[in-house]
Amino acid sequence: ERKRSMATEGHQKVVLIGDGVVGSAYAFSVIQQGLAEELVIINKSNERSVGDALDLEDATPFTAPVKVKAGSYQDCKDADIITICAGAAQKPGETRLKLVERNLKIMKEIVQEVVNTGFNGIFLIAANPVDILTYAVQKISGFPAHKVIGSGTSLDSARLRVAIGKKLAIDPRDVHVDMLAEHGDSEFAAYSCGTIGGTPLMDYVLANGLTKQELLKLEEQVRNKAYEIINRKGATYYGVATALARITKAILYDQNTVLPVSAYLDGEYGEKDIYLGTPAVIDKDGIQKVVELPLDSREQEALINSASVLRETTANGMTKAGLLNYLWK
Ligand code: NAD
Numbered sequence: 390e391r392k393r394s395m396a397t398e399g400h401q402k403v404v405l406i407g408d409g410v411v412g413s414a415y416a417f418s419v420i421q422q423g424l425a426e427e428l429v430i431i432n433k434s435n436e437r438s439v440g441d442a443l444d445l446e447d448a449t450p451f452t453a454p455v456k457v458k459a460g461s462y463q464d465c466k467d468a469d470i471i472t473i474c475a476g477a478a479q480k481p482g483e484t485r486l487k488l489v490e491r492n493l494k495i496m497k498e499i500v501q502e503v504v505n506t507g508f509n510g511i512f513l514i515a516a517n518p519v520d521i522l523t524y525a526v527q528k529i530s531g532f533p534a535h536k537v538i539g540s541g542t543s544l545d546s547a548r549l550r551v552a553i554g555k556k557l558a559i560d561p562r563d564v565h566v567d568m569l570a571e572h573g574d575s576e577f578a579a580y581s582c583g584t585i586g587g588t589p590l591m592d593y594v595l596a597n598g599l600t601k602q603e604l605l606k607l608e609e610q611v612r613n614k615a616y617e618i619i620n621r622k623g624a625t626y627y628g629v630a631t632a633l634a635r636i637t638k639a640i641l642y643d644q645n646t647v648l649p650v651s652a653y654l655d656g657e658y659g660e661k662d663i664y665l666g667t668p669a670v671i672d673k674d675g676i677q678k679v680v681e682l683p684l685d686s687r688e689q690e691a692l693i694n695s696a697s698v699l700r701e702t703t704a705n706g707m708t709k710a711g712l713l714n715y716l717w718k
Pocket of ligand 1: 412514625
């Protein structure tokens with residue numbers, strides 16, 4: 390395998406495909422944090438990506454000398470990470486699963502272009518429904534599963550940590566708990582595995598005045614937070630963009646960071662050949678290891694249900710998008 394370029398070893402290159410509001414916010418995050426040495430932006434409309442590159446380079450004197458430009462698929466060949474934010478987004482009231490057929494077609498087109506360049510890095514997928522598109526990218530590319538990662542429930546877990554942190558007046562970075570399974574309506578909070586300050590989350594929370602009912606209400610609010618934001622401002626992007634930047638950093642700096650992402654399961658949680666949200670260790674080669682949480686019975690049931698929702702939508706979507714030959718292979 391090609392030697393990967395690391396922070397300590399030289400050139401690091403990220404290619405963003407899909408420069409809409411999510412992609413653009415991700416690019417800003419990469420520039421703000423000086424994560425890569427080179428950022429290339431590919432979009433359907435070149436005017437948008439050229440404009441964004443010109444705008445973003447003006448931030449670099451204040452942050453880090455990241456080279457940023459609008460590019461083409463040829464730029465993917467020697468990239469470390471391809472981040473895909475291309476595709477239709479939810480309209481007010483629309484579920485993520487509704488986007489499946491449209492976005493699978495876009496994903497197929499993009500992945501074939503990228504693979505044809507000889508790209509040998511890591512795919513990071515954000516477009517929705519993210520678990521299904523990540524699965525499709527792995528199947529279409531033929532890449533090893535550890536090199537294809539979805540943003541999964543990274544955003545949703547951040548939302549849960551914020552919600553609990555606000556209720557208990559605790560720094561959200563010190564609230565350790567994840568949303569699991571589909572990045573979407575069948576996701577759930579793995580409360581039984583959470584901790585705060587080394588204390589089981591349930592014990593801490595109940596001792597500090599929150600009830601189980603209130604926790605379940607917070608879980609529901611997290612599930613619906615995207616709808617709330619989309620109803621108010623048309624799209625969500627800062628949260629997911631920062632989650633994507635965090636995953637990017639864990640890869641480029643080989644950090645072995647445990648993050649909730651959409652990861653390929655091969656027997657974990659009793660599930661096989663599926664991508665869904667779970668904590669995983671992220672290093673320079675992508676997913677080093679899936680961390681299987683010891684779920685309680687409510688959570689286990691929710692995971693099985695979520696996996697079956699994803700499987701059914703994957704089968705329907707891939708059939709309609711003409712991708713049946715890639716299914717369950
Ligand atoms: P948007 O409409 O603002 O941007 C989509 C961009 O994709 C546009 O710039 C469009 O030109 C580009 N595009 C479409 N087809 C393309 C192709 N074939 N090649 C290159 N570029 C192409 O949408 P958005 O709000 O930025 O959302 C993008 C995706 O991210 C959606 O699918 C949305 O649901 C998803 N999203 C994911 C999360 C998450 O947590 N994973 C959060 C928010 C949004």
